[in-house]
Amino acid sequence: MKYKSIGRTGIKVSELCFGAMFFGGDADEETSKALYERCLDAGINFFDTADMYSHGRSEEILGKLMKGQREDLVITSKVFFPTSKTPRINDRGLSRKHILTSIDASLKRLDTDYIDFYILHYFDPSTDIELTLRTLDDLQKQGKILYSGVSNWAAWQIMDALGISERELLGRFEIMEPLYNLAKRQSEVELLPLAESKNIGVIPYSPLGAGLLTGKYGTAKQPDSGRLVDSELNRLRYQDDLELADRFTAFSQKLSVSPATLAVAWAKSHPAVTAPIIGARNLAQLDASLAATDFEVTPELRAEISSLSLAPEPATGRSEEKTLGQFSMLQK
Numbered sequence: 001m002k003y004k005s006i007g008r009t010g011i012k013v014s015e016l017c018f019g020a021m022f023f024g025g026d027a028d029e030e031t032s033k034a035l036y037e038r039c040l041d042a043g044i045n046f047f048d049t050a051d052m053y054s055h056g057r058s059e060e061i062l063g064k065l066m067k068g069q070r071e072d073l074v075i076t077s078k079v080f081f082p083t084s085k086t087p088r089i090n091d092r093g094l095s096r097k098h099i100l101t102s103i104d105a106s107l108k109r110l111d112t113d114y115i116d117f118y119i120l121h122y123f124d125p126s127t128d129i130e131l132t133l134r135t136l137d138d139l140q141k142q143g144k145i146l147y148s149g150v151s152n153w154a155a156w157q158i159m160d161a162l163g164i165s166e167r168e169l170l171g172r173f174e175i176m177e178p179l180y181n182l183a184k185r186q187s188e189v190e191l192l193p194l195a196e197s198k199n200i201g202v203i204p205y206s207p208l209g210a211g212l213l214t215g216k217y218g219t220a221k222q223p224d225s226g227r228l229v230d231s232e233l234n235r236l237r238y239q240d241d242l243e244l245a246d247r248f249t250a251f252s253q254k255l256s257v258s259p260a261t262l263a264v265a266w267a268k269s270h271p272a273v274t275a276p277i278i279g280a281r282n283l284a285q286l287d288a289s290l291a292a293t294d295f296e297v298t299p300e301l302r303a304e305i306s307s308l309s310l311a312p313e314p315a316t317g318r319s320e321e322k323t324l325g326q327f328s329m330l331q332k
């Protein structure tokens, strides 16, 4: 396992992060323990959770598992979505009230004094960004979090926040958690260049497209159960990508590598990425993702794999410039 610094923080993490989203849900305590231990054996020291995963059970189980090992681990948790089973009006969003209540509940469930990276799970249009940043800064000063981060925000929203942090001398986002896989490459346009430019760590989620890129989906095949079958959200998200799944599976077969291994290795090979967050419901699935640590994706191979899906349009919309000699002066 290789280790990398998260952005400019100096905190070293394994080049794969394990996502504990299924702990206490699809993975019972025993399976969660087996997954956690396999991760440690492989050298993973980095775990991602959120307060809303399995209504808090994911944090509770991770808290139990990391007993006695806390200082050797780097963990994230997130705030935004409700954790209560019955909706309560203020159990959501990025208000000071919700964040201050949520952090204490997360720390209790995780049975720890601090969270390394506390991540805003979604953008909240009803809370002023500066008020949220002031709350996070207070948590940093109290030692309840080491750093803050952000997930599922647009680049302009993150830049807005970075500007406020700088102006007001508040702690800034040191990590971002975007959706990124061969079918969903939007973050290549703005988020990943922003992260490189500002030296922010990047932990992309869903490197397998929730199972799309594991070889079991295609235009003519679908398992009886699985995230793309059972979850409406994932079905909708990847409904137009089954031909890509065919092409990707065929390409992996040519290389004699498991599609899951190749998909994680591809996500990891973007220069802005610190550690993709891998997800698995059992040990067999986990091993295929862990194998990505030993699979090198050279820039040439990355280009070949990338050509299997459509590259997203540049932010300016001027994609033709890349092919016209008169614009070569615009390149670095």
Ligand SMILES: NC(=O)c1ccc[n+]([C@@H]2O[C@H](COP(=O)([O-])OP(=O)(O)OC[C@H]3O[C@@H](n4cnc5c(N)ncnc54)[C@H](OP(=O)(O)O)[C@@H]3O)[C@@H](O)[C@H]2O)c1
Binding pocket: 018, 019, 020, 021, 022, 048, 049, 121, 151, 152, 177, 204, 205, 206, 207, 208, 209, 210, 211, 212, 214, 216, 225, 226, 227, 228, 260, 277, 278, 279, 280, 281, 284, 285, 286, 288, 289
């Ligand atoms: N910040 C956010 O908004 C956000 C959102 C989503 C996830 N996350 C984080 O990212 C982590 C990973 O996300 P993800 O679960 O969407 O990742 P993913 O890597 O795209 O998908 C993992 C899923 O693919 C299937 N799979 C995995 N390995 C396989 C294999 N070898 N063969 C066949 N199927 C395989 C399993 O689902 P089936 O068995 O059902 O097919 C597994 O649950 C989560 O645990 C969470 O920590 C964050």
